[in-house]
Amino acid sequence: MKRIFNFSAGPAMLPESVLHQAADEMLDYKDSGMSVMEMSHRSKTYQGIIDEAEADLRKLLNIPANYKVLFLQGGGTTQFAMVPMNLMKNRVADYIITGHWAKKAYDEAKIFGKANIIASSEDKLFSYIPDLKNLKYTPEADYVYMCENNTIFGTKYKSYPDTHGKILVNDASSCFLSEPLDVTKFGLIFAGAQKNVGPAGVTIVIIREDLLAIPPLPGTPTLLQYKIHADNGSMYNTPPAYNIYICGLVFKYLLSIGGLEAVKANNEKKAAILYNYIDSSKIFKGTVEKASRSLMNVCFRTGDPKLDEAFLEGAKKAGFSNLPGHRSVGGMRASIYNAMPMAGVQALVDYMKKFEAEHVK
Numbered sequence: 001m002k003r004i005f006n007f008s009a010g011p012a013m014l015p016e017s018v019l020h021q022a023a024d025e026m027l028d029y030k031d032s033g034m035s036v037m038e039m040s041h042r043s044k045t046y047q048g049i050i051d052e053a054e055a056d057l058r059k060l061l062n063i064p065a066n067y068k069v070l071f072l073q074g075g076g077t078t079q080f081a082m083v084p085m086n087l088m089k090n091r092v093a094d095y096i097i098t099g100h101w102a103k104k105a106y107d108e109a110k111i112f113g114k115a116n117i118i119a120s121s122e123d124k125l126f127s128y129i130p131d132l133k134n135l136k137y138t139p140e141a142d143y144v145y146m147c148e149n150n151t152i153f154g155t156k157y158k159s160y161p162d163t164h165g166k167i168l169v170n171d172a173s174s175c176f177l178s179e180p181l182d183v184t185k186f187g188l189i190f191a192g193a194q195k196n197v198g199p200a201g202v203t204i205v206i207i208r209e210d211l212l213a214i215p216p217l218p219g220t221p222t223l224l225q226y227k228i229h230a231d232n233g234s235m236y237n238t239p240p241a242y243n244i245y246i247c248g249l250v251f252k253y254l255l256s257i258g259g260l261e262a263v264k265a266n267n268e269k270k271a272a273i274l275y276n277y278i279d280s281s282k283i284f285k286g287t288v289e290k291a292s293r294s295l296m297n298v299c300f301r302t303g304d305p306k307l308d309e310a311f312l313e314g315a316k317k318a319g320f321s322n323l324p325g326h327r328s329v330g331g332m333r334a335s336i337y338n339a340m341p342m343a344g345v346q347a348l349v350d351y352m353k354k355f356e357a358e359h360v361k
């Protein structure tokens with residue numbers, strides 16, 4: 001068996017111990033005589049799995065009792081529509097545009113009402129997080145929308161906007177569980193699992209209870225209403241049962257290594273190894289402002305597309321996968337989510353140093 005260092009932005013690496021446990025439990029989950037994939041989601045055994053997953057997530061993030069945890073399908077992208085369908089009662093919302101995914105969410109919101117851009121970093125190719133101090137919120141706006149970690153551009157918020165009581169919605173897909181998160185700052189947080197938490201196919205939503213009383217826009221399908229999922233414990237219909245089970249194993253693993261403070265310390269160490277080298281390199285340059293750097297997605301380039309290509313070709317041969325930047329931006333992107341081991345980052349930096357020595361005279 002061979003495992004390689006996979007720098008994919010998502011689906012991404014999972015903790016090896018979780019994969020081993022899933023393998024061990026594949027054919028016979030805890031003497032049930034079946035795999036979790038084959039199990040009725042209405043069984044007592046499965047109820048135990050989803051309840052434990054939720055309880056462990058609540059422990060990890062310190063989620064207050066007045067927030068519901070939902071396990072949904074449809075990816076982050078479905079949330080781009082569910083958010084306005086469920087929260088845009090006056091059909092007005094404010095959006096902070098920090099990259100590809102925030103823009104997509106904004107475009108989707110425009111289907112349902114008036115979406116206002118109150119800040120954007122598009123002027124400098126999304127290489128920074130805009131100043132959050134003097135944002136001008138629209139008085140009638142039903143919510144303010146942000147994307148905390150910009151997967152494609154490699155930026156992350158280091159603080160949150162003060163929305164003066166307006167609901168703040170956070171797409172946390174690519175930094176979820178990479179560090180502690182103050183849930184109380186938000187009305188709604190969502191995260192597609194495949195970036196940092198589990199397999200593609202389950203999206204975690206954390207929603208403040210009072211938001212469930214907002215009537216959805218007329219015509220909102222049953223399955224796209226948060227309240228339906230909340231009232232039915234994420235089991236109005238068949239949930240992505242196996243994916244939730246894997247997420248649950250990841251939650252347990254994160255608790256076992258010390259929770260999110262420990263996870264954050266580890267992520268800071270890993271990112272520092274990479275950024276420190278990039279900052280000292282004569283050939284590689286980071287593409288975003290230092291103050292806005294993501295710990296999860298590290299974007300860099302040489303400035304010469306031919307050299308980037310040579311670097312990527314060699315990287316592939318050396319056993320590093322998924323290092324090319326997103327097709328819309330080029331260059332390189334190393335996604336170093338929770339499950340990327342320190343050794344993977346170190347090996348990448350060693351390869352970068354070798355490449356630099358060979359290409360700088």
Ligand SMILES: *Cc1c(COP(=O)(O)O)cnc(C)c1O
Nearest residue numbers: 075076077101151171173174192
């Ligand atoms: C990947 C990603 C999405 C889209 O997720 P899908 O599950 O593919 O719909 C949305 N937001 C962010 C920040 C992402 O990284």
